Amino acid sequence: MPTITSVNVIDIRFPTSATLDGSDAMNPDGDYSAAYVVLETDEPDLAGYGLTFTIGRGNDLCVAAARQIGQRLTGCDVDQVAAGLGGLYRDIMADSQMRWLGPEKGVVHLSAAAVLNAAWDLAARRAGKPLWRLVADMSPEELVAACDFRYLSDALTPAEAVEMLTALAPTREARIAELAEHGYPGYTTSPGWLGYDDDKLRRLCREAVADGWTHVKLKVGARVEDDVRRLAIAREELGDRTLMIDANQVWDVPQAIDWVNRLAAYEPLWIEEPTSPDDILGHAAIRKAVAPVGVATGEHCHNRVMFKQLLQAGAIDYCQIDSCRLASVNEIIPVLLMAAKFGVPVCPHGGGVGLCELVQHMAIVDYVCVSGSLEGRVLEYVDHLHEHFTDPVRVERGRYRLPERPGYSARMHPESVAGYRYPDGHRWGG
Amino acid sequence: MPTITSVNVIDIRFPTSATLDGSDAMNPDGDYSAAYVVLETDEPDLAGYGLTFTIGRGNDLCVAAARQIGQRLTGCDVDQVAAGLGGLYRDIMADSQMRWLGPEKGVVHLSAAAVLNAAWDLAARRAGKPLWRLVADMSPEELVAACDFRYLSDALTPAEAVEMLTALAPTREARIAELAEHGYPGYTTSPGWLGYDDDKLRRLCREAVADGWTHVKLKVGARVEDDVRRLAIAREELGDRTLMIDANQVWDVPQAIDWVNRLAAYEPLWIEEPTSPDDILGHAAIRKAVAPVGVATGEHCHNRVMFKQLLQAGAIDYCQIDSCRLASVNEIIPVLLMAAKFGVPVCPHGGGVGLCELVQHMAIVDYVCVSGSLEGRVLEYVDHLHEHFTDPVRVERGRYRLPERPGYSARMHPESVAGYRYPDGHRWGG
Numbered sequence: 001m002p003t004i005t006s007v008n009v010i011d012i013r014f015p016t017s018a019t020l021d022g023s024d025a026m027n028p029d030g031d032y033s034a035a036y037v038v039l040e041t042d043e044p045d046l047a048g049y050g051l052t053f054t055i056g057r058g059n060d061l062c063v064a065a066a067r068q069i070g071q072r073l074t075g076c077d078v079d080q081v082a083a084g085l086g087g088l089y090r091d092i093m094a095d096s097q098m099r100w101l102g103p104e105k106g107v108v109h110l111s112a113a114a115v116l117n118a119a120w121d122l123a124a125r126r127a128g129k130p131l132w133r134l135v136a137d138m139s140p141e142e143l144v145a146a147c148d149f150r151y152l153s154d155a156l157t158p159a160e161a162v163e164m165l166t167a168l169a170p171t172r173e174a175r176i177a178e179l180a181e182h183g184y185p186g187y188t189t190s191p192g193w194l195g196y197d198d199d200k201l202r203r204l205c206r207e208a209v210a211d212g213w214t215h216v217k218l219k220v221g222a223r224v225e226d227d228v229r230r231l232a233i234a235r236e237e238l239g240d241r242t243l244m245i246d247a248n249q250v251w252d253v254p255q256a257i258d259w260v261n262r263l264a265a266y267e268p269l270w271i272e273e274p275t276s277p278d279d280i281l282g283h284a285a286i287r288k289a290v291a292p293v294g295v296a297t298g299e300h301c302h303n304r305v306m307f308k309q310l311l312q313a314g315a316i317d318y319c320q321i322d323s324c325r326l327a328s329v330n331e332i333i334p335v336l337l338m339a340a341k342f343g344v345p346v347c348p349h350g351g352g353v354g355l356c357e358l359v360q361h362m363a364i365v366d367y368v369c370v371s372g373s374l375e376g377r378v379l380e381y382v383d384h385l386h387e388h389f390t391d392p393v394r395v396e397r398g399r400y401r402l403p404e405r406p407g408y409s410a411r412m413h414p415e416s417v418a419g420y421r422y423p424d425g426h427r428w429g430g
Numbered sequence: 431m432p433t434i435t436s437v438n439v440i441d442i443r444f445p446t447s448a449t450l451d452g453s454d455a456m457n458p459d460g461d462y463s464a465a466y467v468v469l470e471t472d473e474p475d476l477a478g479y480g481l482t483f484t485i486g487r488g489n490d491l492c493v494a495a496a497r498q499i500g501q502r503l504t505g506c507d508v509d510q511v512a513a514g515l516g517g518l519y520r521d522i523m524a525d526s527q528m529r530w531l532g533p534e535k536g537v538v539h540l541s542a543a544a545v546l547n548a549a550w551d552l553a554a555r556r557a558g559k560p561l562w563r564l565v566a567d568m569s570p571e572e573l574v575a576a577c578d579f580r581y582l583s584d585a586l587t588p589a590e591a592v593e594m595l596t597a598l599a600p601t602r603e604a605r606i607a608e609l610a611e612h613g614y615p616g617y618t619t620s621p622g623w624l625g626y627d628d629d630k631l632r633r634l635c636r637e638a639v640a641d642g643w644t645h646v647k648l649k650v651g652a653r654v655e656d657d658v659r660r661l662a663i664a665r666e667e668l669g670d671r672t673l674m675i676d677a678n679q680v681w682d683v684p685q686a687i688d689w690v691n692r693l694a695a696y697e698p699l700w701i702e703e704p705t706s707p708d709d710i711l712g713h714a715a716i717r718k719a720v721a722p723v724g725v726a727t728g729e730h731c732h733n734r735v736m737f738k739q740l741l742q743a744g745a746i747d748y749c750q751i752d753s754c755r756l757a758s759v760n761e762i763i764p765v766l767l768m769a770a771k772f773g774v775p776v777c778p779h780g781g782g783v784g785l786c787e788l789v790q791h792m793a794i795v796d797y798v799c800v801s802g803s804l805e806g807r808v809l810e811y812v813d814h815l816h817e818h819f820t821d822p823v824r825v826e827r828g829r830y831r832l833p834e835r836p837g838y839s840a841r842m843h844p845e846s847v848a849g850y851r852y853p854d855g856h857r858w859g860g
Binding site: 007026027028029030031054056057058060061062064065069095096097098099100103105106107108109110150151152153178217224231240249252253254255275276278279280281284285300303305306308309312313411 | 456457458459460461484485486487488490491492494495498509525526527528529530531532533534535536538539561581582584585679682683684685705706708709710711712715732733735736739742743758783784797
């Protein structure tokens with residue numbers, strides 16, 4: 001019986017601010033970073049890898065929090081952890097002293113995500129399965145027992161969740177076979193970072209089309225005249241392919257409405273993060289005023305209670321869960337279930353460090369186990385930093401290939417960990 | 431011209447879990463703690479003191495975050511800081527790398543509150559005025575310039591804020607004179623901690639009545655039968671005085687409605703924190719279903735955008751701002767203004783360590799500058815840990831006396847700081 005011998009949490013930062021990759025109207029100069037959790041065991045070649053994603057300063061706070069949250073795993077039996085992921089989640093959330101610092105938001109929640117992601121990864125590796133397959137092999141009852149339904153019963157009860165999962169269980173394998181053949185539809189954000197000039201934007205849009213992408217997303221929100229010009233360029237290159245825009249929270253509600261309506265002629269599918277991620281009612285007001293442009297949000301939606309309300313309020317057309325903002329599979333699956341119940345497609349947030357690697361599993365779980373639909377679903381892809389992962393995403397002609405190797409795909413190469421460890425890795429001059 | 435020479439942030443924890451003071455249905459064993467910020471200057475006897483409040487584990491995370499956020503103040507001219515508190519706030523919030531960890535919530539926001547509280551304290555001490563007086567001496571335009579209205583314009587614009595403040599400016603002094611004579615109305619939570627047995631509850635209720643309290647709050651939410659029995663005891667002792675109840679977030683929405691309706695016979699004025707603090711729509715649903723019992727929340731309401739929505743959704747009868755959860759005066763005043771515009775009384779959250787000391791200033795500012803009303807207003811009082819402060823609150827016959835000494839009242843005695851410093855203070859065996 002393997003045992004977890006230590007919980008290592010490492011501060012890893014990539015100096016992405018140097019190239020303006022990842023630049024947007026709110027975040028002009030992020031250094032893509034990870035609080036990277038490794039659950040070491042006494043069995044050779046068995047460990048769990050997880051992370052939460054940040055953009056630089058303060059990554060150390062997540063590292064410190066993940067150490068505190070993770071320490072309870074030292075000495076635990078791997079098979080017991082794997083069989084009790086719901087209990088582990090509840091134990092973490094029940095620490096009322098740490099809960100005070102959220103609750104269920106901010107640094108402590110990001111860090112809980114890192115630890116729980118590593119625990120799910122360990123369970124999947126122990127089972128010799130990719131994470132999506134581990135989940136797809138769980139019964140509806142097992143899955144519901146692993147999830148957090150607290151505060152959700154006015155929108156979705158555990159019994160309803162079992163019913164929804166049960167209805168789709170018999171056809172899971174057929175959908176898996178379909179994904180294995182055709183992959184999961186994606187979109188690319190790589191052409192549209194705000195720091196790129198017009199020529200680079202045009203060139204990257206052209207390349208995206210050549211690479212088979214049918215959906216491309218652009219950052220907007222710095223100057224409306226620039227946005228008009230950039231969208232014109234993108235629309236020219238994309239033809240009748242789908243264009244999305246993302247403002248990264250820079251607007252107040254009335255300003256969002258005006259601005260989006262000025263860009264509506266370029267027929268964006270959605271406006272993403274038009275205002276504060278906390279503003280449920282604001283998103284609902286914007287959605288009403290900018291239709292037929294849809295409203296998307298979620299990468300900063302800090303927990304399932306906020307997603308519940310976004311759905312209850314009719315505030316979103318697209319639900320963008322994030323594998324590092326929500327506290328791992330335990331909290332994501334209830335959101336997938338609520339989104340399915342409310343008829344809102346889930347289009348996860350990729351990009352960053354390792355987010356594509358993680359969220360692909362959740363998109364697959366959504367299709368295979370929860371919603372049974374690909375309609376309106378596209379999974380974000382950004383071509384950053386995949387080379388640091390041992391099992392990077394594979395994207396072909398705009399579609400994600402099904403991950404095949406065991407785990408949650410968040411393991412980094414040892415050389416990357418050593419090189420980008422902050423502040424002492426040699427890439428940081430250490 | 432005095433200059434800030436260093437920013438010291440100290441981890442202070444009080445072992446309150448030993449006595450069950452502060453115990454409630456969500457937080458059975460908190461160790462009341464503070465991330466305590468001291469802005470030292472090169473002028474003898476001039477420093478700024480601020481804090482954020484936590485309940486133990488994780489206080490170190492707030493300390494680390496406050497160090498990072500506060501470091502920008504080292505070397506700054508005190509008078510420039512005092513004259514530019516709005517700019518300081520915006521500078522802190524504009525750090526997009528730190529912002530990612532919230533945004534504007536959790537550890538980074540709590541820590542921003544600690545640093546900004548210290549900056550406001552320093553400004554008040556430099557001016558030789560209590561904080562409430564510093565604010566009351568600011569013009570409407572100065573006050574609005576110091577505040578954060580981002581994401582609020584669909585509910586309140588800066589121009590409207592100036593108008594509201596201007597309308598009350600001529601009568602500020604009259605209200606100050608009234609408070610100086612009669613004090614500000616308070617209520618006590620001290621009798622009702624969940625860990626106290628029935629005899630202690632009865633004795634403390636009786637003492638509260640003898641001490642002149644007209645409003646008493648009890649914790650509820652562990653077992654409904656216990657709550658019925660405890661409320662019967664409290665009602666017996668209080669007669670027709672006012673009783674409030676506080677569930678500290680333990681219920682789902684339907685459960686909150688059932689539970690509160692079972693306690694309605696004891697005529698509580700409000701049910702506080704019936705469910706997740708993030709659940710705006712849930713609070714609105716509960717409010718509708720439990721009237722005439724009112725709904726109160728706010729101590730965990732993490733920023734002004736959430737308060738905006740609680741007001742827009744008609745979700746609360748009482749708005750409970752907290753001087754450590756919101757990012758200081760800069761963010762609290764916009765909430766006071768919105769509450770006044772929506773006709774909802776502000777009843778700040780006291781208790782903890784130093785919260786009474788801080789929030790009394792905000793209650794006074796609300797009456798003097800913002801709402802001009804005491805109707806429905808009561809300020810929480812808990813008789814914990816005041817002995818550690820150099821300028822503790824003074825409460826007489828259930829009313830807060832106006833603070834007279836310079837500052838924001840959060841300075842602790844040096845012996846308390848040394849004794850309770852974690853983990854090396856001698857009270858912690860250091």
